[in-house]
Amino acid sequence: MPKITFFNLPDDKRKTLICAAKKEFARVPLYQASISNIIKDAKIPRGSFYQYFEDKEDAFFFLLNNHVASYKSHFVDTLKNNNGDIFEAMIEFYQSIISEEKENLQFLRNLFLNMTHRIENVFARSFGETDLNEDFKKISKLINHENLNVKDENELFHMMQIISSVTFHNFVKKFAGELSFEEALNNYKTEIHLLKKGFLSR
Amino acid sequence: MPKITFFNLPDDKRKTLICAAKKEFARVPLYQASISNIIKDAKIPRGSFYQYFEDKEDAFFFLLNNHVASYKSHFVDTLKNNNGDIFEAMIEFYQSIISEEKENLQFLRNLFLNMTHRIENVFARSFGETDLNEDFKKISKLINHENLNVKDENELFHMMQIISSVTFHNFVKKFAGELSFEEALNNYKTEIHLLKKGFLSR
DNA sequence: ACCTCGATATGACACAGTGTCATCTCTATA
DNA sequence: TATAGAGATGACACTGTGTCATATCGAGGT
Numbered sequence: 001m002p003k004i005t006f007f008n009l010p011d012d013k014r015k016t017l018i019c020a021a022k023k024e025f026a027r028v029p030l031y032q033a034s035i036s037n038i039i040k041d042a043k044i045p046r047g048s049f050y051q052y053f054e055d056k057e058d059a060f061f062f063l064l065n066n067h068v069a070s071y072k073s074h075f076v077d078t079l080k081n082n083n084g085d086i087f088e089a090m091i092e093f094y095q096s097i098i099s100e101e102k103e104n105l106q107f108l109r110n111l112f113l114n115m116t117h118r119i120e121n122v123f124a125r126s127f128g129e130t131d132l133n134e135d136f137k138k139i140s141k142l143i144n145h146e147n148l149n150v151k152d153e154n155e156l157f158h159m160m161q162i163i164s165s166v167t168f169h170n171f172v173k174k175f176a177g178e179l180s181f182e183e184a185l186n187n188y189k190t191e192i193h194l195l196k197k198g199f200l201s202r
Numbered sequence: 203m204p205k206i207t208f209f210n211l212p213d214d215k216r217k218t219l220i221c222a223a224k225k226e227f228a229r230v231p232l233y234q235a236s237i238s239n240i241i242k243d244a245k246i247p248r249g250s251f252y253q254y255f256e257d258k259e260d261a262f263f264f265l266l267n268n269h270v271a272s273y274k275s276h277f278v279d280t281l282k283n284n285n286g287d288i289f290e291a292m293i294e295f296y297q298s299i300i301s302e303e304k305e306n307l308q309f310l311r312n313l314f315l316n317m318t319h320r321i322e323n324v325f326a327r328s329f330g331e332t333d334l335n336e337d338f339k340k341i342s343k344l345i346n347h348e349n350l351n352v353k354d355e356n357e358l359f360h361m362m363q364i365i366s367s368v369t370f371h372n373f374v375k376k377f378a379g380e381l382s383f384e385e386a387l388n389n390y391k392t393e394i395h396l397l398k399k400g401f402l403s404r
Numbered sequence: 405a406c407c408t409c410g411a412t413a414t415g416a417c418a419c420a421g422t423g424t425c426a427t428c429t430c431t432a433t434a
Numbered sequence: 435t436a437t438a439g440a441g442a443t444g445a446c447a448c449t450g451t452g453t454c455a456t457a458t459c460g461a462g463g464t
Contacts, residue, residue, distance in 0.1 A: 201349055
């Protein structure tokens with residue numbers, strides 16, 4: 001977490017800093033990003049950066065958490081709008097993410113092409129160290145269980161794990177392959193369809 | 203690829219170097235690994251390293267390719283032994299990977315917890331820039347298509363994509379969560395089972 | 405034995421980025 | 435106006451990278 005001084009900063013200075021950081025993390029992935037670039041862009045001296053953040057990662061994960069928080073609430077909305085149909089909701093969500101504006105897309109690209117477990121974890125659980133089950137239970141309640149071929153909570157949990165693995169991987173393919181919007185969406189739909197019908201004929 | 207001089211090296215010197223590199227990449231992930239450590243351990247001067255490799259990544263991907271090549275042939279064997287049952291083969295394969303010896307496990311751990319797209323790609327296709335379909339077709343021929351609920355090559359391709367997404371993610375969970383062998387295996391079996399039966403009741 | 409030339413080895417060096425710290429500045433309050 | 439605490443600043447030490455001029459080696463020719 002950023003230090004208190006960061007939050008005490010006047011709004012415009014804080015915004016400038018956030019923009020500079022976002023710009024750098026949209027330019028290159030975390031491990032290639034440099035504090036030097038950020039402070040040069042934000043026009044603050046080196047020492048100040050360390051007044052506000054622990055280090056590069058601190059700044060990065062602050063930004064990431066903001067992004068993820070907003071995606072999360074967006075996803076919950078989407079799920080509600082689709083009456084708990086998790087599959088339709090995922091497709092709509094996937095679609096909306098790959099339609100983001102340029103700088104965000106670039107940021108996401110660097111994210112997904114360099115998805116360390118630490119980053120993935122931010123998606124899986126809120127940064128506030130809340131229990132991972134918290135989020136799962138919240139989502140689970142919103143899902144329409146009718147027609148779902150799962151026999152208990154455990155199977156539902158693993159179903160969600162599978163869906164998120166597949167979704168992540170589709171993002172990676174989209175960003176790596178420079179797939180068009182349509183290609184990416186069709187691939188994702190095909191895979192969701194396969195998940196629904198299962199791999200074995202009965 | 204390493205430079206010619208690397209392959210011209212006397213066997214023992216080359217082995218020492220490979221061991222030192224492996225040790226470093228088992229200690230920390232690629233982005234944290236340092237050439238300085240490798241040359242200190244291998245007792246070669248700094249300039250020599252650059253005589254053999256382009257840079258850190260060059261050495262890393264050389265090692266990675268070796269690993270992956272051996273895993274690949276191991277997987278093909280496993281698939282054959284299971285008479286083309288892709289699901290049983292995956293489970294047996296998964297099991298064998300998480301049973302590797304310590305240094306390899308540590309190397310894999312750093313790999314999966316920092317799975318950049320560039321690394322993932324090495325798994326997906328051979329480094330030799332061969333067409334990605336090459337490998338897929340080879341595996342596809344070995345798979346027993348009886349009872350498989352796929353209607354064409356395209357669906358089969360996406361089925362394989364899903365299986366590999368899920369498998370990758372299970373490796374990540376295993377290495378991140380410090381799950382026991384049994385826990386990890388059970389989780390994986392559950393997910394494969396779910397994939398087989400599908401998410402929708404019919 | 406000696407020379408030569410291409411291949412290889414070596415470590416000093418310039419450079420880039422990190423994180424720290426002593427010191428300076430600002431502002432609110434007694 | 436004095437003072438304390440919060441914040442700002444940039445010089446500095448340190449670590450690691452990649453390069454390059456120079457040294458060394460070894461096989462083949464004379």
